[in-house]
Every structure is written in structure tokens, then in C-alpha cells.
Amino acid sequence: MPDFHIRPLNQELAAAIQHKIDGKTKPVGALGQLEVLAHQVALIQQTLTSQLRQPHVLVFAADHGIAAEGVSKYPQEVTYQMVLNFLSGGAAINVFCRQQGMALKVVDAGVKGSFTDFPAVINQKIAEGTRNFLHEPAMSVAQCEQALAAGAKLAREVAATGCNVLGFGEMGIANTSAATLLMHRFTGRPLTDCLGRGTGLDDEQLSHKATILTAAAQQHAALTKPLEVLAAFGGFEIVQMVGAMLGAAEQGLVLLIDGFIATAALLAATALHPAVREYCVFCHQSEETGHQLMLAHLHAQPLLNLNLRLGEGTGCALAYPLLVAAVNFLNEMASFESAGVSQSTEPMPVTA
Known part of the structure; x- marks a missing residue:
């Protein structure tokens, strides 16, 4: 297995960061979750003056052998077609990344088909889709290790360009099935708690799934x-996402976690290296059944709840302005002392 050195966050600055937040011209806690977010980003970066530089979203794409069992509403070739849509700038993630000024990189982790005529695609293809995990593991352990290493290498390369905040997206027909089983195994929840409609299955299709x-x-x-477990059920895009999360945390980046599939990847990442959890910002709560339970398992408070269930990293791009707001208020908002504003003399209420 690839070697990762992910440090638990050093807490020495925690009190100073909180003191700076509490000293802003507002009642203590008045900016709610933005204060928690500002504290987390500052602690990840180990500074009282956080900065967000060159934000990126990585979209990993791959096909799944389990698609042959009719567990998705869409045919397998949609994976390839959607990668072409990413390349032409026509997908939701393209729109939102353009809006937020985020760089978007598209990765062929294991799509059925060739992109040799499309140099913008990052070629990290392990194979043309996984095997059918109804009958055999989706991939060998060796392939799983190869995919982890490829994802980590890419994250390190992105970090080397100066990026310090990285979002994770995916595309792969039938990957909600892979994520469902990863959730089932890594949380211990009954399969019925983890199972959802994915791309919009009706009742009969859901029963078949x-x-x-x-x-x-x-x-x-x-x-x-x-x-x-990851090799048995994961897709190549999911495993490369796991590797990228671990590689990014190793480099001290802020990790933006999208919806159901990305959080399933994080469950696997935390099973391998628990410290990765401390670097994660959870962008939204997906409409997909099971995601709320995933978030609860990770003790995560999502920033948004917009009933999204698209994937692609769309939640990362939509939540990114909240990170900008959190960092900006920490750096730019006046303190009571600098503004000459009197602070409240009332003691804070004691909570049990």
C-alpha cells in the first residue's frame, strides 16, 4: 500500500485563533458555522491569517462492472459522454467552477473508451472499468494500490502549483452502488439504510438494485x-479519489468533500488513515439516501442543504464562497479594540 504521513492537526494555535474570532466586532458566536469554518481553516494552515490559493476541483471518472446488472437508470456509455461534456465546458461543475474561479481537472481513472484525442484529460486509467463485484472483486488489491498511488500523486502535483484547497468530484454510471456497499461496510449500517435511488430509480428498479x-x-x-473492502466494491474513480484525499491531507490542504460518492471515498480514506478527517470541510448534505447517516458517522456538519444529488464536485464549488467569507472575516473584520467599540460586559451563559 502507498505510504502516507498525515499529521493530526497541531492544536497549539487553537486558543489564539478562537481569541481572534471572538474579538471581532460581533457577539461571540454570532457568525455561527462560519466561525467554526474559519477556525478549522486557520488550524489546518497553522496561521492566524489564513489564505485560500488557487482552488481546484478534481473530477475522477470511471466505469463499473456492476452496471451490467441494471442497477442504474442510465447506460454505461453515459460515463464517457459526460467526460466529453466536462471537456466542452457544458456540465454543472464547469458552470460553477467558472463562476467561482476554481480550476477544474478531469481524470480518466478507468473509463471504457479512449481519450487520446483529448489532451486535457489526465490519463490515469487503471483499466476500462472494474469487474462485476456481484461475482468477483471489482479490482485486485494490486490495482487498488495502483489507483491510490495515482490519486495521491495527482494531489501532490496540484499542491506543488500553490493550490491549498482541493475539491473532489466524480462521474461513473453505477457508482452509487459501489458507494452504497462501501458505506455499508465502513459504517456497519444495514444495507437498507445505505441504499438510495441514485440517478432516479423507480420503486421496481430500486427493489432490483x-x-x-x-x-x-x-x-x-x-x-x-x-x-x-475498497478493492472489492470500489470504482477506480472512487479509489483514486481516496488516494487524492490522503495525498492532499498529507500536504496540508483544505479538503472539500462533495456528496454521497465523495463521502463514501472519505469513509474508506478514514479507515486507512483516520487523521484525514481533520482536514475535511463537508460542503453539503446530499438528497441521496444514506448521506445524512454518513455525515453523522463522521460527526460532520455540512455547510449547505440544497437537495443536491448530482455529484461531479458541484457541492464543492457551491460551498467555496463560504470558505472565502470565513477567511475574509477572520482577516479583514475589525476587532473591538481596533474599531474602538465597547464589548459586552455580560458573562457568557454556562452550558452543561
Whole structure:
């Protein structure tokens, strides 16, 4: 397995950061979750004057063998077609990244088809899709390790350009099935708690998906090591996302976590290296069944709840302005002392 050195956040500056936040011209806690966010970013960056530089979103794309079982409403070729849409600038993530001034990189982690005529695609193809995990592991452990290393390498390369905030998106028909089983195994929740409609399955299609995934879970029930579970159910885009998350945390970046699929990747990442969790900003709560339970498992408070269920990293781009606001108020908002404003003399209420 690739070697990662992810440091738990040094808490020495925590009190000074909180003192600076509390000294701004506002009642203590009045900016709510923005204060928590400002504190987290400052602690990740180990500074009282945080900065956000060259924000990026990485979109990893790959195909899934389990798609052959009819667990998605869309045919497998949509993965390839959507990558072309990303390249032409026509997807939602393109629109939102342009709006926020975020760089977007598209990664072929294992799409069925060639992009040799499209040099903008980052070629990290492990294979043309995974195997069908109803019958065998989606990938070998060696392929899983290769995908982890590829994702980590890319994150380190992006960090080397000066980027210090990185969002994660994905595209892959049937990847909600992969994420459902990863959630089931890494949280211990019953499969029924993890199962959702994905791209919009009706009741009959959802029942079929449940039957397939129940059988697949039983097929690989004996696997217990996190790397083996990830290899059994993960897609190449999910595993490369895991590697990128670990690589980014190792470099001290702020990680923007999108919806159901990205959070499933983070569950795997935390199973491998728990300290990665401290670097994560959870951008939104997805409409996809199970995501709220994932967030609860990770003790995560999402920034937005817009009933999104698109993926692509769209939640990262939509939440990014809140990071900008959090950093800006910490750096630019006057303190009571600098503004000559009297502070409240009332003691703060004591909570049990």
C-alpha cells in the first residue's frame, strides 16, 4: 500500500485563533458555522491569517462492472459522454467552477473508451472499468494500490502549483452502488439504510438494485481489511479519489468533500488513515439516501442543504464562497479594540 504521513492537526494555535474570532466586532458566536469554518481553516494552515490559493476541483471518472446488472437508470456509455461534456465546458461543475474561479481537472481513472484525442484529460486509467463485484472483486488489491498511488500523486502535483484547497468530484454510471456497499461496510449500517435511488430509480428498479447489492454484500462478507473492502466494491474513480484525499491531507490542504460518492471515498480514506478527517470541510448534505447517516458517522456538519444529488464536485464549488467569507472575516473584520467599540460586559451563559 502507498505510504502516507498525515499529521493530526497541531492544536497549539487553537486558543489564539478562537481569541481572534471572538474579538471581532460581533457577539461571540454570532457568525455561527462560519466561525467554526474559519477556525478549522486557520488550524489546518497553522496561521492566524489564513489564505485560500488557487482552488481546484478534481473530477475522477470511471466505469463499473456492476452496471451490467441494471442497477442504474442510465447506460454505461453515459460515463464517457459526460467526460466529453466536462471537456466542452457544458456540465454543472464547469458552470460553477467558472463562476467561482476554481480550476477544474478531469481524470480518466478507468473509463471504457479512449481519450487520446483529448489532451486535457489526465490519463490515469487503471483499466476500462472494474469487474462485476456481484461475482468477483471489482479490482485486485494490486490495482487498488495502483489507483491510490495515482490519486495521491495527482494531489501532490496540484499542491506543488500553490493550490491549498482541493475539491473532489466524480462521474461513473453505477457508482452509487459501489458507494452504497462501501458505506455499508465502513459504517456497519444495514444495507437498507445505505441504499438510495441514485440517478432516479423507480420503486421496481430500486427493489432490483437492493436484491443485487444484497447478494454482492454476501459474496464478499468475509473481507475485513479496509484495503480489501475498497478493492472489492470500489470504482477506480472512487479509489483514486481516496488516494487524492490522503495525498492532499498529507500536504496540508483544505479538503472539500462533495456528496454521497465523495463521502463514501472519505469513509474508506478514514479507515486507512483516520487523521484525514481533520482536514475535511463537508460542503453539503446530499438528497441521496444514506448521506445524512454518513455525515453523522463522521460527526460532520455540512455547510449547505440544497437537495443536491448530482455529484461531479458541484457541492464543492457551491460551498467555496463560504470558505472565502470565513477567511475574509477572520482577516479583514475589525476587532473591538481596533474599531474602538465597547464589548459586552455580560458573562457568557454556562452550558452543561
